[in-house]
Amino acid sequence: MTSRPTEAEHLRDLARLRRVRDRIDREYAQPLNVEALARDAHMSSGHLSREFRAAYGESPYSYLMTRRIERAMALLRRGDLSVTEVCFAVGCSSLGTFSTRFTELVGVPPSTYRRETAPATAEMPSCVVKQVTRPVRNREAPVTEQHLT
Incomplete structure (x- = not known):
């Protein structure tokens, strides 16, 4: 007890x-x-x-991935890094896992996000961009591993 x-x-x-x-x-x-x-x-x-x-x-892993994806979204909007470079810059070690989690969280793959969102947010103040582009968890992928990388 x-x-x-x-x-x-x-x-x-x-x-x-x-x-x-x-x-x-x-x-x-x-x-x-x-x-x-x-x-x-x-x-x-x-x-x-x-x-x-x-x-x-949410689990510590989901929280970490949400932070990584938020940062990736900002880097992708800048447009000066490739999706692969963004993946590694935010601490992900697998492009496949990064793309899957990004798509689950944001609703579109990273390359589509960069192509469609960067022009749409170019004229907005950064504080507004942060609010309107904040990821909303679409669905939680089952996570059983204890490693967060």
Whole structure:
């Protein structure tokens, strides 16, 4: 039988989860995995994954991929890098996985996004572009791996 965490333990976990989320936001282009994030947060990887999903509505992997795709969208709108260069610049190690996740999250492949969105947003202020192009998760791909790269 598991006991409920005290309010102090719950608040401590939330602070740890914020640090994990902030680390993902800062280091999205680096190789990250659940075990290392959990170890640094003084949690088990299972506990981190469960609590992160409960707090933020998605797994640490999905959160990381959302950050990577958001950054990729900005780089693709600039138009000076190839899709492959953008893939590696945001920390993805597989062009196929990057393209699949990008399409799942954005609704179109990266090359289509760059071709259609860059001209459409050229005259908009960057703060507006960020809002109107923010990815909305279309569907969650099943994820079982513990490595986030």
